[in-house]
Amino acid sequence: MEVAEVLPEFADAFAFEEFNRMQREALPGLLESNENVVASAPTASGKTALAELAICKALANGGTALFIAPLRALTNEKEDDWDRFESLDYSVYVVTGERDLNPRRARRADILVMTPEKLDSATRKHESRRYDFVTDIDVCVIDEVHLLDADRRGSVLEVTVSRLRRLCDPRVVALSATMPNVDDVAAWLDAPAETTFEFGDDYRPVDLNAGVKTYTHGENSFADKYRRLYRAIDLAEPHLRDDGQALVFVSSRQDTVQAAKKARDEIAERDVPMGVRGDIEFHDESKAALDNDTLRNSVLDGVAFHHAGLSKTERDLVEQWFKEGHIELLFSTSTLAWGVNMPARCVVIRDTKIHDPLEGEVDMSPLDVLQMLGRAGRPGYDDVGYGWVVCDGSDADKYRRLLRDGKEIESRLAETLETHLNAEIAMGTITSLEEVMDWLETTFYYVRGQSKPEEYDFPNLRGRVRDCLEELVERGFVEMDADDLSIEATPRGVLASKYYLRLETAATFAELCDRVSEDGAVLEADDVLEAVATAEEFDSVSARQSERDAISATLVGHETGDLEAGQRKVLAILRGAANGSTPTELASDAWVIRRNATRLISALGAFLDRLAGPHAANLAKRVEARIENGVAEDAVGLTAIDQVGPGRASKLASEGLTTPGDIVEEGIGGLVDAGLTEGVAESVYEGAQSLPSIEFDWGQFPETVATGENEVCDVTVRNVGEPARAGVRVTVNGVEMTSTKTYLRGEETVPVGVFGADAEELEFTVTVTFPEESLLPLESTRTVDVV
Structure with a gap:
């Protein structure tokens, strides 16, 4: 059955000319029916084509398709892969947290590609103009x-798909x-028997x-890695000697x-006939194309990562050369198992435990294990594939039980x-216990509760829900x-949902806001950092023995109280990032921790803005900018200006220029x-003009006042830059007299x-202060003598 016969207008959208047996059997259910479809099939059997068939049917009817990719790394691959749709004048748009969203492009896209987490976030905000495209x-x-069964991520996929359907x-x-229980997934998605496909190992x-x-x-543990490596090479060697290829999965980059x-070195020692050093053309190509020295040297010996x-x-080159046979032994992280179709005769999982920066050492998920092993066997080259754990x-x-019995998919909700x-209540989709x-x-x-009532405590479901609601109220x-x-979300509940926080973290943030707003506590940068370092999102971070000296050195002079080792590690990484000097011992986990921390600080800033006031929110914004840019406190405000990065901000601050007004x-x-080129100076000057800039006019403010006398004077605050939300506070001898929130356009008395x-x-x-900008607070002072 040729693609051109079935879908002549979409023939160029497929990477092959003929459908295989599995695709042919599923094709009527996808193209001739509008029912929901569930298809379970072995890895590398061609499931992607089923997705493309469903997408083609929607596009032919003038509709919009959404593809939920299991990993962020795979969204970019789909974007590249589906250039084929672009060539047919259908637009593909990837929406991830790493890219700035263009709502207009998302609205006009024919095919959207998102991760479960990003879709969850978008559907929570579906009523906003920015995310209305998801409806x-x-x-x-x-x-x-089957990622429904993944720790943490599974429940996100589950509730998001349910929400999207509503x-x-x-x-x-x-x-x-x-998967053994494909019928449960079909029941969840209301897919009838005729469009539920279970393709077995045959x-x-x-x-x-x-x-x-x-x-x-x-x-x-270091020596153990090499014991496992030699074991993996032992398993791969017979296949490498027999013109096969081996793919070895390890735990980290x-x-x-x-x-x-x-x-x-080991392959050379064993005299395994591998490598392409005699291929001058390949030698020249790899030398010119690869910047990574280690990779360039390895590929010539037929080994790569x-x-x-x-x-x-x-x-792309590693994948191409592996497919062409130039690379015979490839070491990879698990991402490759979920993404590109790159089978090998022999697949070895060297590491079954992985170090997660946020979770510590954890077992690799059974889903990952099965997915990796599924890459064994090269169609057209091998009669059998070999997979080893x-x-x-x-x-x-x-x-052994996993390989024999497979893995039933459970709910993690x-x-x-x-x-x-809480998220559903915050969105307003649930307003009562019945709902x-x-x-x-x-x-x-x-x-699944109906399938396994005892394991899911299904008879007590209503009681579980009532307890859950009472906990949220309490x-x-x-x-x-x-x-x-009737039930509705509080501001705390709305913010927790909007910023994707765990409830324990949201409660901690709200308590910090209460201390500032109700108790009058002065918020310090240390308070912000500690609130984030102790957030539940980091509760599984662990500090290795080799990291502890660097952590202690980074925290010298700072009181860390009763913080646990993992919390101190997060705090050390954040302090190092704010100063632009993360210790090398902490570098491997620093990127992930910093990225999560800036998201949490942004959320804390929103809590402070709503519950404690703009001055506290501005402090959080400055702490966030320091961690992102690695600059000193006096330079952080300049990072709000376009064209001003960390180096330029520090340079200008050293010249005494610390605000847009100064610029x-x-x-x-x-x-x-001050050392800028004229072109850069023009850009920085224009960028500064696009931010608020304040002038103070004290008018006829007295220099003296008699004891017992009083008068009310007017001070004018003038914004000569761009309008912005602001907080204006008046203190006398450090004690707050008044504090107001305003949208500062022009002047205000x-x-x-x-x-x-x-x-x-x-x-x-x-x-x-400006709660939405990392600008330094601007202040003006007058002294009055009491006579």
Whole structure:
């Protein structure tokens, strides 16, 4: 069955000319029906084509398709892969947290590509103009739907798909690796029997021979890695000698590099006939194309590594050369198992435990293990593929059971029910206990609860929900009307949902706001950093023994109280980032921790803005900017200006220029004198003009006041820059008199009461801060003598 016969107008959208047996059997259900579809099939059997068939049907009818990719790294691959649709004048648009969203492009896109997390965030904000495009979806393709069983991420996928179906009721096409309980997924998605497909191992293009191999676990984890590496090479060697290829999965990017270097030496020592050093053309091509020295040297010996930290060009070349057979032994992280179709005759999982910067050492998920092993066997080259799990003897039976029985897909919603229930209440989709039950009936959790009532405590479901609601009420996220039992979210609950926070973290942030607003506590940068370092999102961060000296050195002079080792590590990374000097011992986890921390600080800033005031919110904004840019406090405000990065901000601050007002006053000539080129000076000057800039006019403010006398004076605060939300505060001798929020456009009069008090001297200060900008607070002071 040729593609051109079935879909002549979309023939160029497919990477092949003929459908295989599995695709042919699923084709009528996808093209001749509008029912939801669930298809379970072995890895590498061609499931992607099923997604593309569903997308083509929607596009032919003038509709919009949404593809939910399991990992962020794969969204970019889909964008590249689906240039084929672009060539047919259909637009593909990727929406991820790493890119600035263009709502207009998203609205006009024919194919949207998103991760579950980004779709969750977008559907929570579907009523906003920015994210309204998510309610206009005609078909939703869920790639690797068995991720429902993934820790934390699974519940996000589950509630998001349920929410999307309530919002716009798209056709759903769910694709999965082989799983025993495909009927439960079909029941959840209302896919009838005729469009529920369970393709067994006989649909694999190449048979799989999978097993478990053990190694002797020692005291030294570093030495253990090499024991497992030699075990992996032992398993791969016969296939390498027989013109096969081997793919070895390891736990981290750094490990792919180290394993490849060590394997090159070992392969040479064993005199395995590999490599293309005699191929002058390939030698010249790799030398010219690769910037990574280690990779360039390795590929000539037929060994390479692949991870998301390589440039796109390098990843593409490694994939190309592996497919062409130039690379015979490839070390990779798990991302490759979920993404590019790159089978090998032999697949070895060297590491079954991984170090997660946020979770510490954890077991690799069973889903990842099965996905990796599914890459064994090259269609058209091999009759059988070989897959091996290398593990400690104590884990061997666990993996043998996994390979023998597979993995039933469970719901993970119960683990985070409070968080997701709070999100639905905050959105206004749930307003009563009965509506909670209606919502639950749309989830995979409800379906699995019917299949396994005892394991899911299904008979007590209503009681579980009631307890969950009472907990949300008690912790201040939800309010319940005592008369009609209606429920609605509090500001705390709305903010927790909007900023995607765990409830424990949201409660901590709200308590900090209470201390500032109700108790009058002065918020310091240390308070912001500690609130984030102790957030539940970082509760599993661990500090290795080799990191502890660097942590202590970074925190010298700072009181860390009762913080645990992992919390101190997060705090040290944030302090180092704010100063632009993260210790090398902490560098491997620093990027992930910093990225999560800036998101949390941004959320804390929103809490402070709503619950404690603009001055506290501005402090959080400055702390966030310091961590992102690594600049000193006096330079942080300049990073709000376009064209001003960390180096330029520090340079200008050293010249005494710390605010947009200073930049504008200095003028282009002054900026050139400060060391900027004329072109850059012009850009910085224009950028400064696009930010607020404040002037103070104290008018007829007195210099003295008699004891017992008083008068009210007017101070004018004038914004000569761009309008912005602001907080204006008046203090006398450090004690707050008034504080107001305003949208500062032009000028505003601030009343200041001058009272003859017991003090001999009164110092009045008017301070202006901008909660949405990292600008330094601007203040002006007048002193009045009491006579």
